[in-house]
Amino acid sequence: MCGRRSYGKMHWLIAKLLAEQRKNRNLAFLARTGTDDMLAYKLFKGLGGWVVCMTVSPITGLCVRKATFRYRRRVTITELSGNNLSDYQVRIDLDATNFDFSHFLNEGNDLRFTDINGNLLPYWVEKMDISAQEATIWVKVPSIPANSSVDIFMYYGSSEVESASTKTAMVAAETFEDKPTLLGKLVWPGYTCVNPIILQGRRFLVRSKGWGSAAEADVVEVDKDWQTILNSWPSPNDLPDTYAKVYPQHHPNKIFVFGKGFWTWFDISSESWGDYFSLTGHQHGGVFCPDDGYYYLEVHSGGGKDFMYKSTPEDLLNPSNWTKVYLPAPTYEMYSLAYFKSYIFVLRYEQITYEWELLKYNPLSDEWVSIMSNEDTTSTDTSHFQYLRTNGERLVATLRYYTPTKHWEIRYTDDGEDWIHAFDVPMMRETAELQCYAFPYGDYIIVLQTNWTFDGYIRVYDLSGNVKFVMPACSHIGPLTDFIKDEERGLLLLDAEANSGDRDMKILSENLIGIYSSVINNAELVSPGIVGDYCLHIKTGRTDYRYDAYLAPKVERNVYAEVLLRPNYDNDTPGFGVRCGNYYRHAHYKHGVPVGYYIQLPRSGDQYLRFRRYVPDARVEIDSVAMTPDGSAVWKIIFIAFEDNITAKVFKNGELVYEKTITDAAYADGGVCMIAPQWLADRNPSFDNLIVRKYTEPEPLISIGEEESA
Incomplete structure (x- = not known):
């Protein structure tokens, strides 16, 4: 036993030294566990910073050095609905009848929860009022079997421990690090095309106004917020229907700009526009083929339907030297191309019929294969547009079919040979144009579908076709546009193209850290919240560059959603929604509502x-109640969506003023959304204390055990 004690002491000293020298709170825990308490010790974050533990409970496995926590209680959770629950948020209410608040030794911050094996559980403190002896705490429990009970432990009583309360404990959507979510969108009034570009660590937007011969255009450099203009360089020529690409491996300082009948570039080093070339048809940029060292460039309509241009890297600056590579007969109206696994893939199609063909071209042998x-x-x-997209590891195609119902078939290949049918996407409303893009992203496929009436969405699917996220989008993107990655900000950007109204440059986060996300520069986290110090304080509003604040991720079908809302103005009608999906433009409001x-x-x-x-x-009036407006009041809106029933509750300054339950299966899933249709530039309703969690009926029963020593 003495040898074991000294062995443990040696490792305790090593752990202590690491704790003192390394302040990195993201360092993984260092652990060595033995067969009994005396040989087990851990160094890890979460118990008031770094804590060195010489003992581990043989029952729970938790680091429970008595100098850290004095007390614990067993909390028993009993499932009553007959369903297996996973990652379920249970509510624990403490008051003077079931808890001694004097045993909190750091104003309630000294609190942790574990499962029966000692694994820490995420939790969020909604309310902690020591003087009133009231607390509401939510704990995310990994698994609660149907009609069974599970135990968790609540530890408390330490003057050293800091709070580990986190709003991510309330996440109702699936979350992991490699799935993007919509952060928001920026709208630039008057511009029909807006293209984000990152080159040499600088951020630019290439913008144009209109589709005809008179189309003003410019390149602007923006700050990291993608909104503040730092510099502007108007084009000396009209540039209608404008797109932009960079080819940094050969032209590290040039932004190539092209579109309806032209090709030019902007040099960011000299900050000047290059030569302007008039060309036939729409130029849509191209891809580089390292196998033969040439660029292959799309061209459409007006005489360019049956060929693609071929250019050396140097001749991107001189289109008069480009040559043509002809596609095999017959001629189709449009095509999309991609380089993948040593081949040029071409998806050609008719816009107003369902005809299409997928080809691959070997640039070394000049051979085509259907x-x-x-x-x-x-x-x-309706003019349909279908596309190819690749991330280098996977190539994805959107393919149109009329039967058995009109839909897009999403296929992908990882080797360039075998094409796998991943899933189908129903066609949305067809008006003027209908666009469908599918982007590979890790083990997911991101689908953007829009039409010309500002209906649209972005959805994240897994490879089996399960929808993970639903995000509103109200304009499509360029024919060759792909994700622009802002490494510094952790953002993915897509451009905007629309005839009038809303051209939303779409901004996504590459790392999802919570179920809520909102518009850049719309989520003013520094603005005062309505109550408390919660993670979400949004003061929404719309100026020239601000748009509506949406909460995009798809949440569970059965969901509880709650928000606090202060209108700030009597003549505004903000609201809160649930099971919100595709974005649609409405005749009632200029900017539409999902x-x-x-x-x-x-x-x-x-x-x-x-x-x-x-x-x-349109909008369906389910119910209406006469009520006096009050812009200074704090309103709480609650939705409980369970199976086909939806219950809405509204509280005004804490008093229930409305409650109604309806049965309606029109929308089974989606996200939550905040709206304010009467927005003006200086009218900003405030939202706070958002809660979105899983829900079942009846909810689990919570039983709090007697206090015992930790």
Whole structure:
């Protein structure tokens, strides 16, 4: 035993030294465990910073050095609904009848939860009022079997421990590090095309106004917020229908700009525009083939349907030297190309029928091979656009079919030979144009589908077709646009193209850290919250560059969603929605609302609280109640969506003023959304204390055990 004690002491000294010299709170825990308490010790974050533990409970495995925690209680959770629950947030209410608040030794910050094996559980403190002896705490429990009970432990009683409360404990959407979520969008009024570019560590936007011969354009350098303009260089030529690409491996200082009948570039080093070339048709940029050292460039309509341009890297600056590579007969109206696994892949198609063909071209042998096709000549009065996208590891195609119902088939290949049918995507409303893009992203495929009436969405699918996220989008992107990655900010950006109204440059986060996300420069985290110091303080608003604040990730079908809302103005009608999905433009509001169920507050011009369901181009009035508006009041809106029932509750300054339950299966899933249709540039409703969690009926029963020594 003495040898064991000295062995443990030696490692305790090593752990102590690491704790003193390395302040990195993200360092993984250092552990060595033995067969009994005396040989087990851990160094890890979470118990008031770095804690060196000489003992581990043989029951729980938790580091429970008595100098850290004095007390613990067993909390028993009993499942009552007959369903297996996973990552379920349970509510623990403490008051003077079941808890001694004097045993909190650091104002309630000295709190931790573990499972029966001593694994720390994420938790969030919604309320902690020591003087009133009231606390509400949410703990995410990994698994609660149907009709069974599980135990967790609550540890407390330490003057050393800091709070580990985190709002991510309330996450109701699936979260992991390699899945993007929509942060927001920036709108540039008057510009029909907006293209984000990152080159030499600098951020630029290439913008143009209009589709005809008179189309002003410029390149602007922006700050890291992608909104503040640092410099601007107007183009000396009109540049209609503008797109932009960079080819840094050969032209590290040039942004190539092209579109309807032209090709030019902007040099960021000299900060000047290059030569302007008039060309036939729409130029859509291209891809580099390292196998033969040439660029292959798309060209469409106006005489460019049956060939692609071929250029040396040097001749990107001189299109008069480009040569043509002809596609095999027959001629199709449009095509999309991609370089993948030593081949140039071409997806060519007719816009107003369902005909398409997927080809691959060997640039070394000049040989074409047809991979698959659809010869359906069924006509449509909507122009369809389908695309290829690759991240170098995977190539994805969007393919159109009319039967059995109109849909997009999403196929991918990892080797350039075998094409796997991943899943189908129903076509959304067809108006003027319908675009569908599919981007490979790790083990996921991101689908963007939009039309010309500002309906649209971005969805994240796994490779089996399960929807992970639903994000609103109201404009499409360029034919060759791919994700622009802002390494410093951890952002992914897509451009904006639209005829009028809303051209939303889409901004996504490459790392999802919570279920809520909102518009850059719209989520003013420094602005005062309504109550407390919660993670989410959003003061929304719309100026020239601000847009609506959406909460995009898809959450569980059965969900509890709650938010605090202060209108700040009597004549505004902000609201909160659940099961919100595709974005649709509405005749009622200039900027549209995602489909879903909403509660909207009364305003001086419409003194009714309204329960609504938004559908494409319309809104369904579910219920309305006469109510006096109050812009200074704090309103709480609660939605409980369970199976086909949706319950809405509204509190005003803590008093229940409205409650209604409906049965409606119109929308089964989606995200949550905050809206304020009467927004003006200087009218900013405030949202706070967002809670979105899983839900079942009846909810689990919580039993708090007697206090015992830790």
